[in-house]
Amino acid sequence: MPRYALKIEYDGTPFAGWQRQAQGQASVQGAVEAALAKLEPGQHTIAAAGRTDAGVHATGQVATCDLARDWDAFRLSEALNFHLKPAPVSILRAVRVADDFHARFSAMERRYTFRLVQRRAPVTHDRGRVWQVLNPLDADAMREGATFLTGLHDFTTFRSSMCQAASPVKTLDEIRLEECDYPGGQEIRFHLRARSFLHNQVRSIVGTLERVGAGSWAPEAVKQALEARDRAACGPVCPPQGLYLTGVGYPDDPFAA
Template sequence: MPNYAIKIEYDGRPYHGWQRQRDVPSVQGTIEDALSKICPTPVEIQGAGRTDKGVHALGQVAHVHLDKEWQPFRLNEALNFHLRPAPISITACAQVDNDFHARFGAIERRYVFRLVSRRAPVVVDAGWVWQVAYGLDIDKMRAGAAHLIGKHDFTTFRSSICQAQSPVKSLDELSIEEIPSRTGIEYRFTIRARSFLHNQVRSFVGTLERVGAGAWHPDQVREALDAKERAACGPVCPGHGLYLDEVIYQTDPFAGP
């Protein structure tokens, strides 16, 4: 059966996360419903990352085995036609080797989190950013983030329902950019690693926001990490400011010949 990789952009607000669930809408389930319109046999797609409820994606990747060959362009167009009006778009499609696996073949995942500081309610970006009404100190947040880079036991920043076999992960980047606007400041977090624990990114950002607000000293991030206890974590921030930005493979499946 031919194997296809698809790149996906979606608004996570209407969905209870990526993974298909009974009786609630999911991104995976919606795409599989669209596939059922063009494929007579039931199929299951495998995503590179299981984003949580409300989390968005600009570069989610999935693969699917179909019972017949399609020109990638035609498959891309057919899926987007049957996905309407769902806020999901297939932005690239490619036929790949049968052993390509969107999840297990990924060598890096990059997430972006958008945090906006301003008094007036956000309107245009509502549902796309996490807003706080007070100022944040980016230097303190960067100092706190530095404690998290590298290979650590991230039990403190791991959801109690996380199913990963080990809490030990290597974090390659946790950088913060300050972007002034006419009405406030956006703090854009970029987080890179091969893989993540459940709620790890949102736990990082929620904790660093406390540092930026002055409620935590930057060194308390290290103390929380060393505690290896979930209770030592700061608050978990909301999902709607988080984006799965890109999934990296040894060979780009969408690069073409």
């Protein structure tokens, strides 16, 4: 059966997350599988590089699917986008891949961006797409706090109690803060890169660094929280709507050509 990789963009607001839900709630996986069933009747199961939570968005999710028909890749993406309407899900590209390529298990890294907006006036155009805080933030203090988190660590403090990963030990390759102009305030984007992440790890890290930026925590308190290896030592977990899965890295990028 021909295997295809799909690069997918979606607004996670109306979904209960990526993963298909047994209770019948809307999911991104379910929407794409339903569109596939319109092209080739029957049950379809696709695999994704990352199972984003409810309300989390993506600009570079990757999924693989096996189909009976040898589709032209461009026509496959066009047909899927037609059948995905009006769901806020878009197939950016479809490419034919080798039978041993797997969206999840072949991945070498995942990249996430979290958008935090600081301003007093309510956001309008970005409602549901950013986390808004009202008070000014010290981005340099947050950068200092973030330096304690890069590298190989036991991230128990920044791991959800529902996390199913076998180990809390992960290597966080990068945390980079980008300051952007924003009408009436400021936007800070947190760019994180790692081979894999624990459940709620990114949101736990950003929520903790926000406390540093607000002046409630000293930057060194992030190091103390990490070393505590205790979920209770974590700062607040920030809401999901500012989080985006922006890319997945592979030894050979199937979308490079």
